[in-house]
Amino acid sequence: MAVPLSKRETCRLTRRLLLLQVLLNYRSMQGEGYLYALWPWLRRSESRAPRVQAAAGFLNAHPVMASLAVGALRRRIEDGDAESRADELTSWKDSLCGPLGMVGDALIWDIWKPLIFALGALILLLTRSPAAWVIVAAICVLTYNAPLAWARHWGVREGYRLGASVLSTLNHPLFSALPKYLGRAGAVAAGLLVGISLMAGSRMQLMGAAQFIVGFGLTWFALRRGIPLLYAVPVAMGAALAVSLVRL
Amino acid sequence: MSWIWAAVAGMAVYLDTTAVAQIMICQPIVACPLWGWIAGRLDVGILFGIIFQLLWSGSLPAGAAKFPEGNVGALVATALAVQAAPAAGNELPWLAFTLAILIGVIIAYAGAELTVLVRRLMVGYAPRVTAAAEAGDNTRFSLLFAGAVGIHALAGLFLTAAGLLVGSILLKNVNGGAMPQVFRGIWPLMLGAGAAVVVSRFARRERLRWFYAALALGVGGGWLCL
Numbered sequence: 001m002a003v004p005l006s007k008r009e010t011c012r013l014t015r016r017l018l019l020l021q022v023l024l025n026y027r028s029m030q031g032e033g034y035l036y037a038l039w040p041w042l043r044r045s046e047s048r049a050p051r052v053q054a055a056a057g058f059l060n061a062h063p064v065m066a067s068l069a070v071g072a073l074r075r076r077i078e079d080g081d082a083e084s085r086a087d088e089l090t091s092w093k094d095s096l097c098g099p100l101g102m103v104g105d106a107l108i109w110d111i112w113k114p115l116i117f118a119l120g121a122l123i124l125l126l127t128r129s130p131a132a133w134v135i136v137a138a139i140c141v142l143t144y145n146a147p148l149a150w151a152r153h154w155g156v157r158e159g160y161r162l163g164a165s166v167l168s169t170l171n172h173p174l175f176s177a178l179p180k181y182l183g184r185a186g187a188v189a190a191g192l193l194v195g196i197s198l199m200a201g202s203r204m205q206l207m208g209a210a211q212f213i214v215g216f217g218l219t220w221f222a223l224r225r226g227i228p229l230l231y232a233v234p235v236a237m238g239a240a241l242a243v244s245l246v247r248l
Numbered sequence: 249m250s251w252i253w254a255a256v257a258g259m260a261v262y263l264d265t266t267a268v269a270q271i272m273i274c275q276p277i278v279a280c281p282l283w284g285w286i287a288g289r290l291d292v293g294i295l296f297g298i299i300f301q302l303l304w305s306g307s308l309p310a311g312a313a314k315f316p317e318g319n320v321g322a323l324v325a326t327a328l329a330v331q332a333a334p335a336a337g338n339e340l341p342w343l344a345f346t347l348a349i350l351i352g353v354i355i356a357y358a359g360a361e362l363t364v365l366v367r368r369l370m371v372g373y374a375p376r377v378t379a380a381a382e383a384g385d386n387t388r389f390s391l392l393f394a395g396a397v398g399i400h401a402l403a404g405l406f407l408t409a410a411g412l413l414v415g416s417i418l419l420k421n422v423n424g425g426a427m428p429q430v431f432r433g434i435w436p437l438m439l440g441a442g443a444a445v446v447v448s449r450f451a452r453r454e455r456l457r458w459f460y461a462a463l464a465l466g467v468g469g470g471w472l473c474l
Contacts, residue, residue: 022400025370026367032377052381114305117272128294136277141275187450189462190443192466195465195468196466200436214440233350
């Protein structure tokens with residue numbers, strides 16, 4: 001059994017992963033970002049060239065789930081796979097992209113981020129006071145980042161421990177349960193948001209409610225049809241202003 | 249001078265959106281009120297923060313996807329709105345706010361194209377970083393990497409500055425108080441548009457009962473509290 005990654009090295013990899021997407025490009029995607037994360041260790045290692053090539057090759061994952069990939073990649077390069085099994089290492093990296101991308105996107109981009117910040121917007125909508133903003137903004141940023149910082153740290157260690165079989169960690173029931181429960185929380189937040197913002201609009205009498213409904217309806221229709229907000233927003237604005245002018 | 253600082257703030261927002269850290273200080277409910285506070289109109293910042301936070305809830309910087317740079321657009325719109333807003337206590341200039349929101353949306357989509365350009369530029373740039381690593385040249389590696397951060401920073405700076413410049417010209421002759429009774433409707437309209445984005449993200453078939461229960465609670469609570 002391999003010796004676990006030292007705390008110092010785990011922290012360094014976690015920290016350097018924050019710059020994973022600086023070199024994001026359409027050829028190798030985040031590839032060179034992994035090279036950057038592993039560079040302090042790679043530059044001291046022997047047979048550097050094949051290891052650098054192995055680290056910088058094509059790989060794309062969600063930035064948080066990338067911690068699993070970087071830990072596993074470090075382990076495989078350390079085991080000499082970059083020199084002895086270069087082709088297999090390349091196809092293994094390809095095989096990581098789908099699962100690590102989909103799980104991270106579905107959980108973090110699709111649910112976690114919009115949920116936290118929509119709730120923040122909802123609370124601000126209710127109060128709109130400067131003091132509330134300071135508290136809401138701080139809580140949102142901390143609530144969003146705290147579990148992700150932990151996940152990054154855990155991912156690096158777990159990836160290093162599992163090496164080539166890193167994807168087996170995604171079989172943990174938590175990865176299927178979290179989207180389900182957070183999705184429900186999102187549905188609750190969406191319901192509260194519609195109800196409260198409709199009432200906030202209605203503070204401006206019937207016309208406010210009508211304009212809310214126009215904005216909601218037209219945007220909803222545009223989103224269902226795949227029409228970008230670039231067109232949907234001006235059209236909704238035009239319709240709402242027309243409603244106001246008719247009233248005048 | 250304030251537009252230079254706004255452009256620097258836009259640069260920070262652009263960096264945090266994708267390239268650096270992604271700790272979400274770029275989110276509209278954080279960045280817009282922060283700018284409003286710096287510029288002396290926190291209330292306008294909060295208003296725009298809520299509007300754009302909801303509007304861009306569905307915009308995901310996932311993988312190679314092209315996505316609107318809504319956070320930069322939101323900051324540009326806020327900076328323009330704060331510039332157009334008179335002293336606190338007066339009627340808000342809703343016509344100028346409407347135009348600022350439109351400019352913010354356009355800048356967001358222009359930002360999507362700019363990000364594609366930056367990623368294309370990186371196709372040629374990234375192999376130079378790899379070559380420096382293969383050669384074991386740590387100084388060159390670090391300089392090239394810092395240069396890549398600089399490219400993103402310049403892109404953010406340029407996008408924000410261009411948005412502010414065009415926006416300032418367009419809003420220069422707008423009478424802030426024109427027909428406030430008509431343009432005031434932009435607030436509920438944008439709330440409705442944002443709510444639609446959030447609903448489309450979360451209200452899936454299997455979660456509808458949770459959504460409807462919360463909707464009833466929201467209407468009731470809003471009726472009592474607001």
